[in-house]
Amino acid sequence: MNLKQLSESLGLSQTTVSRALNGYPEVSEATRNRVKLAAEQFNYRPSTRAKGLATGQALAIGHVIPVSNKHEMVNPIFGDFIAGAGETYARNGYEMILSIVDDQDEYDIYRGLKSRNAVDGIVVHGPRMNDERIALLNDIGLPYVVHGRASGIAAPYAWLDVNNRRAFQRAADFLFDLGHRRIALINGLEVMDFAHRRRMGYEDTLRGNGIPIDPSLTHAGEMTEELGFDKTKHMLALPAPPTAIMVSSMIVALGVRRAIEEAGLVIGRDVSVITHDDALSYLRNGGDVPIFTATRSSVRDAGRQLAEMLIAQIQNPLLAPQTQLLEAELMVGQSTGPTPVT
């Protein structure tokens, strides 16, 4: 069923039917109702494609997901983030189109989306330090919002980020106050901006308290369970092992726990652990009493809010780039305790 057929079946012109359905005032309420009823009955929905052609809008938003070709790694955050954003899109009549892209082809994809008029705006995932994508996107002239930030980029751009630096600073403070001095860090790849900021926060606290940064206690890598296990195992075997470990994600923290327990130690007593918790739906950090002490910030909420920012941007292109900084809460769980006495 298309507009033409619908209008014919009603004995009205396409114009009138279109206007009736889109809420224009030059149609009497009586006919509007008649039209709406018929549309319902015939299950008529305007073709997005035709509508888009006519209006110049795509009514779609692109998510470009970089998949590092080295490790074929998909960020586990992704599902929940998308779920949050998708909610907002659905409510606002936008579609979400997804491109899984080798990180090298990203620029091409952006240009393609723009020149094919496939989307009204895009969400940039996984920003790295000095990320060149931002300049490129400014060049292309497609509205976008970055999930995260890119240190080293001077130009203003729209972003939504967790205050990673502050979160890790607070976490380190918390450990310091418990008496810990040998605090380790198992971070995400530090070309990623969020990981870089977390390290900054970590270093802020250590430096602020006169603790030198010990390279044998700071590690970074793709955030897998394995990473947590390997690095922790290695560090626990050091002559002076850490008494506390800060970890960049729950998944990694699970590996950390495995290594600690395999070493016959007790988490929260022999070794304290704080992790960042993205509040993923399938990895809840316990119930009332969190298993892990964690800096917590829901990535699903982030998705919701970011989508709203982007839609606002699209609907009002003159808007200056919006930014939003979310604070993580520090949730005290069972994985932290005072420094063990030796």
Added chain:
Amino acid sequence: MNLKQLSESLGLSQTTVSRALNGYPEVSEATRNRVKLAAEQFNYRPSTRAKGLATGQALAIGHVIPVSNKHEMVNPIFGDFIAGAGETYARNGYEMILSIVDDQDEYDIYRGLKSRNAVDGIVVHGPRMNDERIALLNDIGLPYVVHGRASGIAAPYAWLDVNNRRAFQRAADFLFDLGHRRIALINGLEVMDFAHRRRMGYEDTLRGNGIPIDPSLTHAGEMTEELGFDKTKHMLALPAPPTAIMVSSMIVALGVRRAIEEAGLVIGRDVSVITHDDALSYLRNGGDVPIFTATRSSVRDAGRQLAEMLIAQIQNPLLAPQTQLLEAELMVGQSTGPTPVT
């Protein structure tokens, strides 16, 4: 840059340019090259929307992701599956459009996608037993492939599934051969078809060996780490605890491990564990020697193959519904061993 502008700048008609770019034979190679060069230079790409309107194709495939509104749970598999499918789409010039949907609204979404002509086909995620969606989709007349199957549906339909029953049967056999007799099962929600089949496999082996099904040893729930922990903790406290546990996913298995270790037991010695492993990129099951003995089947591969099936279906609508059954490999790791002697 659009077709009109491009053709004007070349001094050719839109027809010729279109034909040159789309590989039609009624264009000389000389002009074709000239056109291609210019298109490259001006970074011209045909508007998907206009192309779709003209051809009646959408060049897009829809993924409808049901999010159970109760738990707001996103299946962790999802990211990797999508990544696999996305690869195939990209190679074939299709776009992927994603709808995150409250499971109740699913039918509406399908009808919408169809009547708005938004997609050429769809992928059905998370089939349940007797899933009504299949009948609905047959009704609607939109090509689709189901990721998984739906027990109880008589009508033929296209699907790609792992042989879950056989996988769990083999896993149970393996445990049985190691001497285990009290074998527990921590399954996904058994309205989900895959979970139902896994239980069948589990029961096949037990029944086949004259072991009665003990309800206190079989559990099901949303597949979170917590589920594994809670159920395992509970079962280990039974008068006759299980000597082996079969688990439906790596995430759950991590919780199982936590409970086992918290009880002061050693995995693989005191309690054996076999899990299903979807080969998620961020949850690799160890390196050469898997941590967990597991039934393994890459969900990313499944995505790739399923996408290919769907595209074939779209390009040849007369094709009978294809089906594909993937076998999981049984990988022996460190989490299983002979029954402990008491």
Added chain:
DNA sequence: GTCGCAATCCAAAGCGCTTATGATACTGTT
């Protein structure tokens, strides 16, 4: 020369929608 036939290219219609511009009928005013 004329014709047939390839080889090239083009004009224009049409995909399903929106929207600028017009047309018509109905009010109430004077």
Added chain:
DNA sequence: AACAGTATCATAAGCGCTTTGGATTGCGAC
């Protein structure tokens, strides 16, 4: 009775592409 003003609906152009049905040219064959 004539008119402006308003409410209601229609005609037709246009969005960027594909594709049908020609049109034009060049060339060898008769």
